[in-house]
Amino acid sequence: MAENIDATDWSILTELQRDGRIPLTELGRRVSLSASATTERVKRLETAGVITGYRAEVDLVKAGFPILAVVRLKYPGSQHQPLHRLLDERHEFLECLRTTGDDCYVLKATATSMAHLEQLIDELAQFGSTTTNLVYSQPLPYRGPQAPS
Incomplete structure (x- = not known):
């Protein structure tokens, strides 16, 4: 799949790594795609296993693990x-x-x-x-x- 990741896919990956909860319409706006094209690309990256999940970042100290x-x-x-x-x-x-x-x-x-x-x-x-x-x-x-x- 790596050879099939184009510049737009990398833009999507960069934005999702910054904010995994970004609405697809906003993600599309940031990468200059329609919401449907963005959704299709994200699903393709997930299906190919490039995107393996979404998670919250936790402040360890505030969570009680200093x-x-x-x-x-x-x-x-x-x-x-x-x-x-x-x-x-x-x-x-x-x-x-x-x-x-x-x-x-x-x-x-x-x-x-x-x-x-x-x-x-x-x-x-x-x-x-x-x-x-x-x-x-x-x-x-x-x-x-x-x-x-």
Whole structure:
């Protein structure tokens, strides 16, 4: 599908990443399309799996999770399902990337307190060694992909 994404599709994707709740008529106005043409393109992008969902951005501190950490996990085992089950059960793990290099996984975790974070890390430690970094700030929040240059 990537080769079929044109400049108008990228404009639509950019606008939807800024505001996933934008009315289709307003989206069409911003990308210079009729509402029906915009609707058709959005549905095509959804059907092709380019658009995978819509979600709200939540301020973690205001939601009661003032601690954000990046956790690296060295996982020596070959059975990853027990770890995947833990990640599914514990909603404090916001993101998980399987990576190359010394660490097998890089996770983003949030916690209500340092004791809470310690409990999460203890649960992860059953799968391998961990390295935890606390996040001071996020100068570049997730912004989604943009059209290739």
